[in-house]
Amino acid sequence: MMSKKSDRRDALLNEAVKIAMQYALSEDHSVGKIDEVLESVYRTLVKLQDEEKAKNQSTGLDTNQ
Numbered sequence: 001m002m003s004k005k006s007d008r009r010d011a012l013l014n015e016a017v018k019i020a021m022q023y024a025l026s027e028d029h030s031v032g033k034i035d036e037v038l039e040s041v042y043r044t045l046v047k048l049q050d051e052e053k054a055k056n057q058s059t060g061l062d063t064n065q
């Protein structure tokens with residue numbers, strides 16, 4: 001079970017890194033493109049955080065300590 005959680009976290013973090021790397025390798029370094037990349041990375045990390053919160057709430061763990 002822990003492996004599945006770890007695999008999901010790794011997949012989301014890898015996705016965020018892949019998005020950032022695509023930007024780094026692209027020719028378009030405009031402000032609009034930077035905003036788009038940062039928003040994509042942010043959404044991916046928020047998704048990860050939301051999944052962690054939901055998992056912790058379902059197991060009764062308090063993440064606010």
